[in-house]
Amino acid sequence: MVMALIPFSVVAQERAKEPTHERTLPAESAVTSTGQVTIKGKPVPYKVTAGTQPVWDKDGKVIASLFYTYYERTDVTDKGRRPFVISFNGGPGSASVWMHVAYTGPKVLNIDNEGYPVQPYGVKDNPNSILDVADIVYIDPVNTGFSRILEPKTERSVFFGVNADIKYLAEWLDTFVSRTGRWTSPKYLIGESYGTTRVSGLALELQNAHWMYLNGVILVSPTELGIKRDGPVNDALSLPYFTAAAWYHKALPADLQQKDLDAVLPEAEKFTIEEMIPALSHGGFLEEARKKQIAAKIARYSGLSESVVLEHNLAVPTASFWKELLRDKGFTVGRLDSRYKGIDRKLAGDAPDYNSELTSWLHSFTPAINYYLRDVLKYKTDVMYNMFGPVRPWDNTDDKTGENLRQAMAQNPYLNVMIQSGYYDGATTYFDAKYSMWQLDPSGRFKDRLRFEGYRSGHMMYLRAEDLVTSNEHIRDFIKKSTPAPGQPAKY
Structure with a gap:
């Protein structure tokens, strides 16, 4: 199969023009390109920025750098009303690669209709991307993807734990939203697997510590979210x-x-x-x-x-x-x-x-993301892209992320939640996800703001061509329905 790639025009580069020949990541960098993808039969022009933004400690010292890939539709006049999706994967220790080049982004893997690897490796246009209705940023937490700790004396506990992860990422997002001018945009978090723990906690942390209120949280193949179900x-x-x-x-x-x-x-x-x-x-x-x-x-x-x-x-x-x-x-x-x-x-x-399944996925994802970031987007670095990075030991104590999400929903009448699960996922099973949804709202008062969708595939349901279509359409519908009409107040 010959893959057609939309030509990219590199319009701006800062600190990533040439290979560094050093296995260190700059705290600040950006390479910007333009592209176009046809979604639902209509052309969608966009700008994509691959770059890094620092993580600072409480004294303002740079201690780490996070890599991100940010897509913005360029023919939109009112950026303030344009939905903005913030995407994380899981692990913990997993890069954002999975949903980036197989689910919601403008490029998808070259795989067969059931998700199995085929050659030549690479990416092709994604006609099902949600970029027509929302801008998207894919973020690699510390030690995943290209992201790295820069200050060797920094304690690993600053990053590697349920609540530490939520705290530093919320601060990083505050800066990113400010830099990109997205404070007035309807905002959505999407997380997959452990990423659902992350975004459930972030929903309350962003709201209570940064006064950033969300319109929606999408949980793809969710974990237990700290909700007890022993015995x-x-x-x-x-x-x-x-x-x-x-x-x-x-x-x-x-x-x-x-x-x-x-x-x-x-x-x-x-x-x-x-x-x-x-x-x-x-x-x-x-x-x-x-x-x-x-x-x-x-x-x-x-x-x-x-x-x-x-x-x-x-x-x-x-x-x-x-x-x-x-x-x-x-x-x-x-x-x-x-x-x-x-x-x-x-x-x-x-x-x-x-x-x-994992060996099959790594077979197709690893060459594709390295090719796409380095050769198509022209982000030049000798840092290895960690599909799974060293984040152990991970502190799982005091996981109350399910309760955190409930609190965020209670405090914010705009906030809606959608769960997406594959029936053939044996790690985070679909019925366990349903149970989480039921226990997330013991009062039954949020039923109209909670939604479950199941698919005939596994943990990454979007690898199956049929489910790639329907799952993206469900996100598109979720965003449209949870974006309030002009003047619609957030009140009970």
Whole structure:
């Protein structure tokens, strides 16, 4: 396949004109280019800036530099009313590459329709980008992408923890919004995976510490957001995901397999809530006859044998599921996207040897982002682009990000939240995401401001061509519906 690239015109360069031949990143740099992409049949001209902006300590000393890529539509006259999307990925320790060149940006990977790598590596135009309705900045936190600590004496705890991450990124965003003149724009945060923890915390931190109020937060494949679900609830919430993965691999009983996925999943969800959680709550004191009944239903909805379910006392770990589902066929299934199959050294064992989906993704993403930033956008540096960077140890204590998001919503009547999940994601499962949404609003007062969308793909649902279209359209619709009409007040 020959990929057509829109020619870029480099119109301004500062401090990134030539390779530095040093593996250090400048605290301040920018390379600006122009381009055009056709979205929904209409041309969208834009300016893109690839650059760095410092992180300062409390005394005003530069301690780190964050790399960003900022897209602005250039034929918009009223910048103050133009929505502005701030995009983070997760890990923690993951760069912003994933959503940047595979989801919302004007360029996407050269992959097949199901998300598998093809050659030649690279990028092509994204006709589904949200750039028609919003400007976007993709940000790499410290030690991800090109971003680095510059002051070696700085304690790692300043950056690497749930709340430390939120605090320094909020301060960085305050400066970025000021520099780019986006204070009056409707603002949105989007995060994927651990990025959902990040943006949920940022929603309240930006609001309370920087007086920056948002219109929306988009949670793509969300984490648990610090919302407790220990014990039977935690053990049971994976079952509907098991159902989805087994349905995809045609491992369910014939009567379920012949139904559409949309008809099967509600059955599994109902059983999980109404029967499985109560049964698990009885632990070892569950009556033997009832235990066998529950085991039979879990086997029915998971594609596993009753004996395997009973061996795990009705609570099959996800790692065991990935190993067991296709064991008789000689394959494992992927963690982040169970459509992907892997081959282990031996059939025996309790977990796969490797994540089959992640190796596939790195295969296509790594050459594409290096080519795009260095050769197309002309950002010249000898710093290695960290797909996953060193951010350990990471302090996970005092994670109240779900409650932080609830508080931000309560205090800001404009703030809306949308969750996007792939049914075949076994790391941050779609039903766990639904549970988070339910617990995020225990009063039930925010139902009209909370939205869930599911897709027939995995952790990065946008890698599947069909879901790339629908998931971007859902974001586009979310932005339009949560941008208030002129003069519409923020009040209850």
